[in-house]
Amino acid sequence: MNDWLRSLEGRFPGIVTPIVGGRSYEGREIFGLKISFGPGRKGVFIEGGIHAREWIAPSTVTYILFDFLTTKNASVRAVAESRDWYFFPSINPDGYVYTQTDRLWRKNRRPYEKCVGVDLNRNWDYHWMEGGASNDECSNMFAGGSAFSEIETKSLSEYVNSLADTLDTYLAFHNYGQHLLIPFSHDESAVPENNDELHRIGKATIESLSVRYGTNYTVGNWHQTLYISSGVSVDWAVGTHKIRLGYTYELRDKGEYGFLLPPEQIAPTGQEIVDSLVRMFNEADK
Numbered sequence: 001m002n003d004w005l006r007s008l009e010g011r012f013p014g015i016v017t018p019i020v021g022g023r024s025y026e027g028r029e030i031f032g033l034k035i036s037f038g039p040g041r042k043g044v045f046i047e048g049g050i051h052a053r054e055w056i057a058p059s060t061v062t063y064i065l066f067d068f069l070t071t072k073n074a075s076v077r078a079v080a081e082s083r084d085w086y087f088f089p090s091i092n093p094d095g096y097v098y099t100q101t102d103r104l105w106r107k108n109r110r111p112y113e114k115c116v117g118v119d120l121n122r123n124w125d126y127h128w129m130e131g132g133a134s135n136d137e138c139s140n141m142f143a144g145g146s147a148f149s150e151i152e153t154k155s156l157s158e159y160v161n162s163l164a165d166t167l168d169t170y171l172a173f174h175n176y177g178q179h180l181l182i183p184f185s186h187d188e189s190a191v192p193e194n195n196d197e198l199h200r201i202g203k204a205t206i207e208s209l210s211v212r213y214g215t216n217y218t219v220g221n222w223h224q225t226l227y228i229s230s231g232v233s234v235d236w237a238v239g240t241h242k243i244r245l246g247y248t249y250e251l252r253d254k255g256e257y258g259f260l261l262p263p264e265q266i267a268p269t270g271q272e273i274v275d276s277l278v279r280m281f282n283e284a285d286k
């Protein structure tokens with residue numbers, strides 16, 4: 001997949017730049033693409049695959065970036081050209097490779113004393129281990145030995161730090177459940193300063209998402225919509241860097257197939273998410 005992503009630089013010269021945003025425990029690159037149609041744009045950071053088994057996430061991030069490069073649709077093209085995009089389809093590459101063997105693996109692949117792996121979406125340095133995370137190495141929600149104990153989150157967060165002044169959006173892709181989650185996850189009373197704006201834009205976003213295939217999402221603050229969590233990437237991005245728009249997508253479906261979403265749903269998921277992003281950024285620019 002990285003070879004294919006890298007090949008896009010030659011197909012779209014001057015627009016696509018390959019980026020190594022970090023490293024994994026087993027030495028793989030956390031590989032991404034910057035897509036920019038010109039100078040002076042605000043930045044959008046998009047990550048997928050932090051949870052290894054959520055295969056629709058890397059597929060969807062890849063779908064979005066390819067559609068932004070090739071679309072003939074004027075409204076998609078306008079949004080694509082309005083910002084700089086940092087696409088990282090698979091930020092837990094060791095876990096993703098391991099799901100070829102153990103399909104439902106969630107964490108990274110660093111061995112601890114009793115068990116293997118840290119839940120990388122509980123390891124970010126923002127209210128780390130303040131609920132919905134575990135200090136049991138064998139738990140699927142093991143938060144790691146300390147905040148940013150894992151090279152994947154540590155190295156990628158340093159890359160995000162280097163961009164932070166230019167970023168106005170941070171999006172994370174997961175499945176499943178069909179939710180659009182607004183920070184924060186750790187405390188029922190903690191919400192971003194622009195919580196009302198995030199709800200307004202979020203409602204419009206899921207409305208446009210549903211038009212093409214009738215796929216219904218809910219929008220809300222993470223802790224109300226799902227459950228308390230802590231140490232998650234979007235909370236860190238919004239909480240630490242005051243990035244204006246931060247959302248976590250929980251993609252299809254609502255549990256019929258769950259993590260094993262069939263391949264024929266890849267393209268429809270990508271299409272409806274592009275629809276939703278067009279609306280998100282049109283609303284944000286109003």
Ligand SMILES: [Zn+2]
Nearest residue numbers: 051054174175
């Ligand atoms: Zn997930």
